[in-house]
Amino acid sequence: MNRLMMKLTIGSEAIFFLCLIVSYLYFWRSGNFQKEVAAHLHIKTTGLFTILLLCSSFTFWKAEQNHQRENFTRVKAWLIATILLGVIFLAGQGHEYYNLIKENVLINKNEFGSNFYALTGFHGLHVLIGLVVLIIVLLLTLNGFLRNKSSSVLSTVGIYWHFVDVVWIFVFTTIYVLPYIL
Amino acid sequence: MKAILLDSIERDLPVAHRDRTLLRWLSTVDHKEIGKLYLMAALLFFVVGGVEALLMRTQLAVANNHLLGPDAYNQIFTMHGVTMIFFVLMPALLGLTVYIVPLMIGANEMAFPRLNAFSFWISFSGGLLLYFSFAAGGAPNAGWFNYAPLNQENYSSSPGINYYAMGLLLGGIGSVTTAINIIVTILKMRVKGMSLKRLPLFVWMALVNGFLIIAAMPSLNAALSMLLLDRLMEAHFFNTTAGGSALLWQHLFWLFGHPEVYILILPAFGIYSEVFQVFSQKKIYGYVFVAASTVAIGLLSFGVWAHHMFAAGLGNTVNSFFGASSMLIGIPTGIKIFNWIGTMYGGRIRLTTSMLFAIAFLIEFTIGGLSGIEFSIVPLDWQLTDSYFVVAHLHYVLLGGSLFGLFSALFYWFPKITGRMLNETLGKWFFWLFTVGFNLTFLLQHFLGLMGMPRRVYTYQDIPYYTILNLLSTAGAYLMGIAVIILIYNIFKTIKAAPMENKDPWNAFTLEWYAGSPPNEKNFIDVPVVTSRRPFWDLKNPENRDYD
Numbered sequence: 001m002n003r004l005m006m007k008l009t010i011g012s013e014a015i016f017f018l019c020l021i022v023s024y025l026y027f028w029r030s031g032n033f034q035k036e037v038a039a040h041l042h043i044k045t046t047g048l049f050t051i052l053l054l055c056s057s058f059t060f061w062k063a064e065q066n067h068q069r070e071n072f073t074r075v076k077a078w079l080i081a082t083i084l085l086g087v088i089f090l091a092g093q094g095h096e097y098y099n100l101i102k103e104n105v106l107i108n109k110n111e112f113g114s115n116f117y118a119l120t121g122f123h124g125l126h127v128l129i130g131l132v133v134l135i136i137v138l139l140l141t142l143n144g145f146l147r148n149k150s151s152s153v154l155s156t157v158g159i160y161w162h163f164v165d166v167v168w169i170f171v172f173t174t175i176y177v178l179p180y181i182l
Numbered sequence: 183m184k185a186i187l188l189d190s191i192e193r194d195l196p197v198a199h200r201d202r203t204l205l206r207w208l209s210t211v212d213h214k215e216i217g218k219l220y221l222m223a224a225l226l227f228f229v230v231g232g233v234e235a236l237l238m239r240t241q242l243a244v245a246n247n248h249l250l251g252p253d254a255y256n257q258i259f260t261m262h263g264v265t266m267i268f269f270v271l272m273p274a275l276l277g278l279t280v281y282i283v284p285l286m287i288g289a290n291e292m293a294f295p296r297l298n299a300f301s302f303w304i305s306f307s308g309g310l311l312l313y314f315s316f317a318a319g320g321a322p323n324a325g326w327f328n329y330a331p332l333n334q335e336n337y338s339s340s341p342g343i344n345y346y347a348m349g350l351l352l353g354g355i356g357s358v359t360t361a362i363n364i365i366v367t368i369l370k371m372r373v374k375g376m377s378l379k380r381l382p383l384f385v386w387m388a389l390v391n392g393f394l395i396i397a398a399m400p401s402l403n404a405a406l407s408m409l410l411l412d413r414l415m416e417a418h419f420f421n422t423t424a425g426g427s428a429l430l431w432q433h434l435f436w437l438f439g440h441p442e443v444y445i446l447i448l449p450a451f452g453i454y455s456e457v458f459q460v461f462s463q464k465k466i467y468g469y470v471f472v473a474a475s476t477v478a479i480g481l482l483s484f485g486v487w488a489h490h491m492f493a494a495g496l497g498n499t500v501n502s503f504f505g506a507s508s509m510l511i512g513i514p515t516g517i518k519i520f521n522w523i524g525t526m527y528g529g530r531i532r533l534t535t536s537m538l539f540a541i542a543f544l545i546e547f548t549i550g551g552l553s554g555i556e557f558s559i560v561p562l563d564w565q566l567t568d569s570y571f572v573v574a575h576l577h578y579v580l581l582g583g584s585l586f587g588l589f590s591a592l593f594y595w596f597p598k599i600t601g602r603m604l605n606e607t608l609g610k611w612f613f614w615l616f617t618v619g620f621n622l623t624f625l626l627q628h629f630l631g632l633m634g635m636p637r638r639v640y641t642y643q644d645i646p647y648y649t650i651l652n653l654l655s656t657a658g659a660y661l662m663g664i665a666v667i668i669l670i671y672n673i674f675k676t677i678k679a680a681p682m683e684n685k686d687p688w689n690a691f692t693l694e695w696y697a698g699s700p701p702n703e704k705n706f707i708d709v710p711v712v713t714s715r716r717p718f719w720d721l722k723n724p725e726n727r728d729y730d
Contacts, residue, residue, distance in 0.1 A: 001293055001366055001370050004365075004366050004369065004370065005293070005294065005362055005363075005366050008361075008362045008365055008366070008396055009362060011396055011397075012358050012362070012396045012397070012399070012400050013400070015396075015397055015400040015401065016400035016401075016403060016404050018400075019400060019401050019404035019405070019434060019437075020404055023404070023408065023419065023430060023434075026427065026430055027425075027427070030425065030427075031425060107411065107415050107416070107417050108415060108416035108417060108418070110418060110424075110425065111418045111419075111425045111426070113417075113418075114408075114411065114412075114417035114418045114419055115419075117417075118407070118408060118411060118417070118419075122407070
């Protein structure tokens with residue numbers, strides 16, 4: 001029941017992000033995005049943070065696996081690793097925003113600014129929500145809850161967390177990789 | 183027939199504060215009480231939206247009228263549309279779904295009771311926030327579809343559109359969470375034996391509707407988020423003076439907006455499917471066709487949005503495609519009309535108020551469907567767009583379709599919800615006044631539209647026939663107003679009357695009538711194993727059971 005609920009939720013969220021990505025591509029030509037990306041974004045730095053975010057999917061998967069094996073010490077360890085990776089990703093995004101603002105790329109500067117901040121901002125917001133939920137799950141685990149193998153909490157949260165990663169792959173491809181291909 | 187004990191909900195549900203009235207309504211998570219909250223909130227907004235409609239019709243009663251100025255008129259027609267669509271029809275239909283669906287599938291609760299309460303309160307807050315705009319310096323004034331660039335700060339400088347965006351965002355989030363809740367409830371909590379092929383049709387419609395909401399609302403939410411960024415942080419999405427696109431708003435809005443009209447009509451189709459069966463005392467004619475054509479409507483509804491944009495200049499190829507797809511979507515709806523007529527054919531028809539609304543719907547909705555098909559012919563659309571012909575068309579489908587469905591449901595399920603029968607004499611007065619008033623108001627607007635009267639303009643010149651047609655149209659609106667007063671009087675009178683003895687006054691077929699009227703706090707103690715599409719009929723007629 002929980003898992004079905006989460007699948008429906010991410011289905012809805014996926015369409016939300018699809019609309020934002022379509023909007024980004026809609027302004028691609030008229031807003032000279034190719035030039036803007038080349039001038040302001042650094043694919044290598046962000047690529048590194050992308051890899052770290054993808055690693056967090058792996059660490060969460062390990063947490064789920066250990067939950068199934070009822071090895072709760074390891075569940076905690078992998079959860080902490082997941083949260084740290086998520087925090088590092090957000091810190092990376094914050095650093096990127098900081099540099100962009102220094103270079104005067106703002107949400108009200110041009111179409112690129114508007115679309116870039118809307119798309120990455122909403123993704124960042126989803127990472128943040130995921131982190132809040134993960135911290136709650138971690139606290140519950142630390143206090144001895146969720147000790148039942150059949151509990152669906154971890155796998156439900158997992159659907160969401162993996163979804164956030166998958167969305168980032170699409171966002172990263174659209175914003176950072178596409179200018180190099182086209 | 184063997185009765186089995188329910189074991190779907192054994193965990194303790196959170197209990198509301200029963201000893202305190204206000205706190206109890208604020209904190210309840212019971213699907214029946216939340217359903218009632220939805221319906222009462224919808225009634226409140228219905229009265230408000232209705233008063234706005236009467237204000238508009240009063241302004242338009244005679245030529246060159248200056249009762250409302252253009253500024254006030256723009257705010258009133260915008261608020262009327264937004265209120266009726268997002269805070270009357272949607273909550274009323276969703277509230278009815280939340281109330282009836284668990285009872286129909288033999289469940290004791292929704293899948294997520296707390297989420298259910300969250301959905302209601304966040305949607306209701308959205309409505310309150312929208313109306314707060316009047317106090318905050320002016321209501322939204324760019325129409326319910328709020329086109330760019332009119333929705334931008336430099337053209338609409340009052341804060342109304344910010345409230346439009348925030349109110350609808352809250353309402354949108356509430357609708358999505360309700361839809362998820364409904365789908366999970368239907369897919370996971372059905373009583374033993376109720377396969378998808380035996381779902382009551384109301385539940386089928388609710389299921390398809392849930393998927394429509396989940397898929398359609400995000401597009402609106404994305405558009406509203408961008409609009410808020412535009413207005414509050416000076417982003418460039420829809421600001422055409424700074425590289426933004428007016429067309430993007432139209433695409434995103436109608437990608438939501440067209441499925442939205444099916445979101446408003448599908449639950450009503452479900453209501454009619456139940457009402458026609460019960461008041462003809464016959465099984466639905468062509469169950470599979472009704473269910474399958476609904477799925478077809480659900481899928482097709484995402485491929486027709488640009489027929490709202492024929493005048494935007496998308497080019498002949500795009501226009502032809504969307505014209506054709508719009509004609510196509512008329513087919514599954516037409517199929518259903520025949521299903522309902524077939525259900526009545528040869529049945530023992532009882533002309534209760536509920537049934538009268540259902541029969542009237544067949545006629546009104548067909549008129550609305552026919553004027554809709556006319557719009558799918560592109561050159562005709564160019565001629566008629568933004569005229570009163572559109573106003574007539576959309577009111578024929580939204581009132582003649584969704585609102586008549588709600589009225590039909592109100593008279594059908596009122597005994598279920600309150601344990602008291604609404605007065606049928608008053609009901610029939612209500613029906614005839616409302617239906618005559620409705621046709622008087624909107625049938626004439628077809629002619630006004632054909633004569634070229636533009637919508638959304640606060641007054642008109644004294645051109646031949648304009649004044650008399652508008653005056654009659656206004657008279658019709660007042661008839662509807664009187665009818666609604668009779669309805670509200672009927673409701674208040676009935677609530678104070680003594681409860682009825684019989685829990686099944688209509689001799690109905692589905693499981694919600696197997697529970698008490700009104701149902702106990704725990705809906706069912708035991709539920710029959712379902713072996714056909716009419717489980718309660720089987721229980722009452724063991725010698726004459728269905729086998730399907």
